[in-house]
Amino acid sequence: MTEFRIVRATALTPEAAWRRVTDWPRHGRAMPLTTVRADGATVTARTALGRFGFDDVMDLAHWQPPHGDTPGSCRLVKRGPLITGWAEVEVRRHRDGSLVRWREDLRLAPLPTLLDRPTAWCARPLFRHALRALLR
Secondary structure, three states: OOOOEEEEEEOOOOHHHHHHHOOOHHHHHHHOOOOEEEEEEEEEEEEEOEEEEEEEEEEEEEOOOOOOOEOOEEEEEEEEEEEOEEEEEEEEEEEEEEEEEEEEEEEEOOOOHHHHHHHHHHHHHHHHHHHHHOOO
């Protein structure tokens, strides 16, 4: 299992933070070499350099925007042939802004489980950068 977590506080309201972290095309601008498209219940992140690339296909399994003091949360289930796992995002009111929690279980299917931990170590800074960019 390659689960990792990222937590970031922001001065944005929960509603504004939610809009930014669930704006799927915006994720493409925050992740290097990636474009993202969404069509309702499916999000596809295409990472490529020239004609060489791969798709990270995700189904939106849960969607609950924040409302009042109730946190917002969503869950994406990865079902691509190369990348499996899931991602969860939670946005809740925190002090004068909000707190964003991003949990991800990222599995590269062709790699042996022995490499799960190094995969998480490499992915965490990339996703931390992306979350920071999304909340800017």
